[in-house]
Amino acid sequence: MLSPRLKALVRHIDDLPTLPRTVFRITEMINNPGASARDLASVITDDQVLTARLLRLVNSSFYGFPQRISTVTRAIVLLGFDAIRHLLLTTSVFDVFSNRNQETTSSHEDLWDHSLGCAVAAKVIGRHIRHEKIEELFVCALLHDIGKIVSMVYAPDDYYAAVRLAAEKNSLLIEAETELFEFTHTDTGRLLAERWHLPAMVTEVIVHHHTPGQAGAFVRDATIVHLADILCRALRYGSGGDNRIPALDQCVCDLLNIQKDQIDTLLREIEAGFNDIRPFTEAITTAASDGHKAVVTPVIF
């Protein structure tokens, strides 16, 4: 049974932007072993905004290719299918994170930094424990707090009431949300994940990143994002709407087998990774703002 406040949010969910259809088509194509770089390029070039962004990004200093890349096919060959999907999904998510309200700019930016830091951390942890789906972990972590964005945009009074209560009580935002309402950002995150038809792994991580032990088949993935959340808060990347760091769940030791002597390497790799990805987000910001009014130059195959 949904509470009236959550019902009101659900109505707004219908107004939320959907992920571009092209991103879904690209994901399907990448999962098809018979698809070639040329097939993928033809789907991407159907969408002029994505094409402009992709070319701008691969030519940015983040990738640092010594020569200019002028075709989508060449970009795919150089970066690989997974990196292309990751890149297009990240830029599409950035659209939803992009701000519509000047008064909340800093909160949006802080949450974006927090999410991006968490995504980098999840990828680093995943690599260390030899997780087989590192790119998916990046996406799960990037979206883990997407419910906060939904509240920030569609129920700002409620969202900031929870932020204030968390500050007054020096508590986690989720504790303030629970005290004030009958739902939390994990519930709104689930609604959005269902609306976007995100994979079960992403949805379960969004819902259970505070309670990884309840994530069923995705307990390991939720535990990685839970630890990533803790590490990026300790490193002060942005803000998740409060100033606290969640308690370390027992799953971290039991399932990930992370030892004390691995923490130094993990944190330093996360710091280096986060610093490296910053220019990438700047490139996304520029590409996104340019992309909407882009005059796309012809793409030659």
Added chain:
Amino acid sequence: MRRIQLKEAQVDMILAADIDNAQQMLLLKKGTCLTAKNLRMLKSWGIDRLYVELPANDDADNAQAPENLIDLEQQILSRFTGPVENPIVSEICHVAAEIIHDRRPLKE
């Protein structure tokens, strides 16, 4: 360890971390003493930042900072909810404090 821009890098500086390109291909190993040729190669790959070892005379600055470092570590520890008597939590606070501390001089 200090993160610098490539244009600040000089011959004979020691790399404090491996440098990879976007495809995770190793370009230069940690511990490499930079040469003019290395610097040209990094520029051609579009690398714009790198980690180098601090020169010996910077150690004096670090020696003045233990109190700040301890404060920072305590600050991070106090933000944890739930039990903190856990070796992993202690280590997270310790290393995160070191990283944040090292970041400070770079923010201008």
